[in-house]
Structures are given as structure tokens and as C-alpha cells.
Amino acid sequence: MRYRIQESDSAPAYLQLYRQLREDIVSGLYPPGSKLPSKRIMADETGVSTVTVEHAYALLCDEGYIESHERSGYFVIFQASDGFVGSASGKSAEPHPPLHRPETQSEFSYPLLAKTMRRVMSDYGEALLNKSPNSGCLELREAIGQYLARSRGIQVFAKQIIIGSGAEYLYGLIVELLGRNMTYAIESPSYKQIEQVYKVFDVKYELLPLGNDGIESSALWETDAKILHITPYRSFPSGVTATASKRHEYLRWAASRDHYIIEDDFESEFSVSKKPEETLFSHASNDNVIYMNTFSKTISPSLRVGYMVLPMHLVPLFEQKLGFYSCTVPTFEQLVLTELIANGDFERHINRVRRKKRREMLNEKND
Numbered sequence: 001m002r003y004r005i006q007e008s009d010s011a012p013a014y015l016q017l018y019r020q021l022r023e024d025i026v027s028g029l030y031p032p033g034s035k036l037p038s039k040r041i042m043a044d045e046t047g048v049s050t051v052t053v054e055h056a057y058a059l060l061c062d063e064g065y066i067e068s069h070e071r072s073g074y075f076v077i078f079q080a081s082d083g084f085v086g087s088a089s090g091k092s093a094e095p096h097p098p099l100h101r102p103e104t105q106s107e108f109s110y111p112l113l114a115k116t117m118r119r120v121m122s123d124y125g126e127a128l129l130n131k132s133p134n135s136g137c138l139e140l141r142e143a144i145g146q147y148l149a150r151s152r153g154i155q156v157f158a159k160q161i162i163i164g165s166g167a168e169y170l171y172g173l174i175v176e177l178l179g180r181n182m183t184y185a186i187e188s189p190s191y192k193q194i195e196q197v198y199k200v201f202d203v204k205y206e207l208l209p210l211g212n213d214g215i216e217s218s219a220l221w222e223t224d225a226k227i228l229h230i231t232p233y234r235s236f237p238s239g240v241t242a243t244a245s246k247r248h249e250y251l252r253w254a255a256s257r258d259h260y261i262i263e264d265d266f267e268s269e270f271s272v273s274k275k276p277e278e279t280l281f282s283h284a285s286n287d288n289v290i291y292m293n294t295f296s297k298t299i300s301p302s303l304r305v306g307y308m309v310l311p312m313h314l315v316p317l318f319e320q321k322l323g324f325y326s327c328t329v330p331t332f333e334q335l336v337l338t339e340l341i342a343n344g345d346f347e348r349h350i351n352r353v354r355r356k357k358r359r360e361m362l363n364e365k366n367d
Helices: 013-027 039-046 050-062 110-129 138-151 167-178 192-200 217-222 244-257 312-322 331-342 345-366
Strands: 066-069 073-076 161-164 183-188 204-209 227-230 260-264 289-294 306-309
Touching: 013 039, 013 050, 039 050, 050 066, 050 073, 110 331, 138 161, 138 306, 138 331, 138 345, 161 167, 167 192, 167 260, 167 289, 167 306, 167 312, 183 192, 192 204, 204 217, 217 244, 227 244, 244 260, 331 345
Parallel strands: 183 204, 183 227, 227 260, 260 289
Antiparallel strands: 066 073, 161 306, 289 306
16 A cells, blocks of 8 residues: 555644655656546545545645546646646646735734733733844744744744844845845746845846746746745735746756745735645755745734744854844734744634635635
């Protein structure tokens, strides 16, 4: 029996099966165009229900590893080779509608946030007046590290996590870290603040056009850039989500040339997929991805707190070049976030919003 569901594994059965199938697809055991075993055969082999198998297959479909053909089964569309190939059925992807990114009112519970603030003020007292360590409070960096391990498959040490006041500030730190003499590449179109930051720092950058599955392969492999800045979950304003094939292509591009990727993971927590979106950081084998995220969407745009996760080998360089920079986020706000993450309120909020989005999608389909 090739696929085994381990009772000792804390992950649910469908997620264990998903991971095993994903590894076999990426390794080439199931080449592009090949058909996966039927749900019934897979259920018999693993000793789980067909519903469990269906959930695992649905995740693989969501992330672009396979696609379902009506009355025919599930076929692999993941491409390990470079270049855009398209789906196994030969259908081109549908164009993505442009996104709108207004600053809307937060869905996070204000009473819960206020209660947490009062608790932090009571528990920490005058310690809130102390200056934060330059990389951010250790309590928050440890809480973020544990959250990333639980939810995103990212295993890092607290010293790899840097806290700052929003994405734009962190973009600037990365430029100072990697160098202004480097050429950076960004998606076209992309979130305008990304390009504006590179303009302000007077660095050379290239615009790489987006296709329906991510950056066009020809542009990616022809660029002279050494740093690729991407938003693979859902690029703004195009709404393009990089497929599994494209994400692995990004990693191959960086690995083959000793280059870096800046993975801007804004809003991915609210994916309606049955599991959090995959990150490039968790799949990188060359320690060359800088992961970024903020709490602007998950909690509130008024909470100007973001973080980046550095590859381990860049930590000494960061401390040497930029370790003197004071943290731009007040200690109080950092400890409030620490409490929300540590007691589970943050993840419960994310799960609540994701369930709401799924219901809305189902209602739209049924209308």
C-alpha cells in the first residue's frame, strides 16, 4: 500500500493524503496529463471514506496540481518544466477580474480587541513604557513563529522574524539589506506602493508582465534582475493567483541563479480553500526566500504592524547592517498582538471570516 494514514499524525486524514499525493506529483511520479486513482480505489487503498479522498483531491485542484474532468476523473496539470503549458485539457485559463482594494472597516471584533488591550495594560503595567528590542519584542516574534508553524508550514527561529510598521517600511529594509545596486523585478501590474518604494530608493527595477497563471515564463527567464518581488496568492490589482507549477518555477529561477525571492503574502489567510495557501518559503530548499505579511487585513488597516521572515543566513548580515534601527511599532501594540495570537483569538477570527466567505460563495452559486 503506497498511501498510509497515520493515526499518530495530528493532521486530519484528508490533509495527510493531500500531502502524500502532492509530493508524488511534484516528484514526477504522476507526470502531467496522467490520471489519479479514482476516489473509490483510493478510499479502499487508504481505508478512509470517499468523502475524505474527495477533500484531498479538492485541495489539489484548488492549488493547481490537478483538475477534475466531468465523468472522467482527476488529471495532473502540474508542470515541472519551465514555461507555460496550460491545463491538461487544453483549455486556457479564464481572465481574472481586476480587484478593488478600498480601506474598508475591519471585521475584527472591536469589543474583543478592547478587552485584550485592557488585559495587556493590566498584566504588563509600566513595562509597556519600555523600549522594544530593535527587531521587535521577543514575545511577539515567538508567537508569530509558532503561528506560522501551525498554519503555514514555516519552521523558523524567532531571530529570523523582524517586526516593522507595515509592508512599505519592510520593503525599504529589504532594499538596504540586499543592496541598492541590485536589479529588482516586480509583477506588472502590481500594488503601486511596491513600485513607489523602489523609486524612492532609486534602485533599478523591471516590470514583468503577468499571465493567467503568474509572471510570463519568457519574461521571468530573460530578466537581469537578481531579486524577484511577488504576491503569489492574489496579485493586486489583476487578481492573478500563481499556480502550483508557477510557484515551483519561481523557486527554480531563484535556485538556478543564486537569486532571492520576496514573497509578499498579503491577505492569503482569508483564502476560501480548505487549507491555508502554500508558501514559497516553506518549499524553498535554497534558503533564498524572504517571507512578508502584515496584520492590516486580518485585524485592521489602522494597526500598522507587519513582519518579515529572513533566511537564516541573512540574519547575521541584517544584524550587522541594520541591527541599529529601532523597531517602529510600539511595545503596547506588539504585546496586544502577542496576546491575540497566543490565546487563539487571532486564528479563530481568521477561521470565522473564511467560513463566512465560503457561505457567501455557495450562496452566489445557488442564486
